[in-house]
Every structure is written in C-alpha cells, then in structure tokens.
Amino acid sequence: MSLTPSTTLDSQLTSTWGHTNPYSDGPLVMPGYTSRLWPHDSQPQFWSKHQVWEWLQQVMDIHQIDASSIPFQNFDMDGHQLCSLSYQDFIHAAGSVGHILFHNITELKWSESKRPIRSQVKKHNPRGTHLWEFIRDILLNPERNPGLIKWEDRAEGVFRFLKSEAVAQLWGKKKNNSSMTYEKLSRAMRYYYKREILERVDGRRLVYKFGRNARGWRESEK
C-alpha cells in the first residue's frame, strides 16, 4: 500500500486547523459525539457560538425540519445569549419553528439542573456523526475549514473536495483511525448514492451532490 507522505498531510491539517484544543473553541469534531464530555458541554449557558449552531442542527435533524426553514444567522450567538432569549424572541427569530427551539432549550436548561452530564442533544445520535454529516459540517464552517471542501453550486448542494487526503485524515482522526484514506472514504461516499443521501455527479472528479435524504445543508432563507 502506498500512501501520500504523512508530513504533507500533517502540514495541510496544521495550516488548516492550527493548534487549538479541539475541545475548547467550537470544534468541528464535536464533543457531544465522542465518549468524553466535560461539565460545560451539558450546560447551554456555557456553549460557544459553534455549540449553539450544533444544537440548532441537531434539533432540526431530530424534528426532520429542513435547515432552510429558519434563518440561522438569527442565532449567531453564544449559549449565554441563547439562554436569555424569551419565547417571543424565539418566535421572532425562527417563526413557527421558534416554539420547538424554545421548548428544547428550556428542557435542556431544566434537565441540566437535575442530571448534569446527560443532555438530549447527546442521546439522539450516540453512534456519532455519520460521514455525510461530517462532510456537511465542514462545508457549513468555511471560516474554520478553509480549503478542504468547497461548494460548487451552493443552492443545488454540489460540492468538491479540494484536499481529499486531508479530509480523509480528519475523518480518520474523528474515528480514531489513522489509516483512513480518500480511497476508502470515497467507497463509503458511493454507498450513499443508493440511499439517496448523495446524488451522482458524472464526469467531475471529487465532486458530489447532496441528495433528497441529506438534511441540514440548505442555505437559510432570507
């Protein structure tokens, strides 16, 4: 087996991710999906902006609501700000979805005071983020992931891998598998065609398109 020299990948990842502690500042590899939690993870008032965004994605997924239903930019705030919003604030920010969000965050605040470690965000997807969700989250965090994957057609959900091996290494890191390669990652991607999580894009290398069963990637409506 021949692999691209790891030094190349290391430098790609290092330049992309820097040396920040992945558990301290809006990690892409989400703490809620890994086995170890730290106390603040379950306390909404201590969430970072990224964690608020992560929570939004989760609630939308759980309720099978498309991400285009609410303007995510209205929730560009940290956990402290989120927790201070009134019911009316939620309705103003998210319309009919507002009451679902308000209910959810209220429950989280409540349950936190009784079972500090468990939160409902964690319960939903204990097996961890699936590959397509991992890819989606990279795409939705351009400021944290410059140059890994890029939208080709934002509205249609078409995207292209720019640093395929770097993404594979990152995926491997999340799965604690240092031997992950794009070759193997792409096989998993191809299985998504049948499930219509991805649609085939012919003739364009490293290009994929989200399918009807992929949720949470659409641009927010204005």
Add this chain to the structure above:
DNA sequence: CCTCCCTTTCCTGTTT
C-alpha cells in the same frame, strides 16, 4: 450472544 446499520478494508477493472 445476535442483528442491524454504517462503514472500513481490499480488490479488480474502468475512466479521466
């Protein structure tokens, strides 16, 4: 212990 689901690994062949 078993089953289900989602990969992961490996492979052979094809295409760009």
Add this chain to the structure above:
DNA sequence: TAAACAGGAAAGGGAG
C-alpha cells in the same frame, strides 16, 4: 501514469 471512479465481497464494530 497517477489519481479517481465503480462496485462486489467480506470484515469490523458500536448500539440495542
């Protein structure tokens, strides 16, 4: 020629 793409086959492994 190297890198991607195509899928079959089978193993891995976590969750229930």
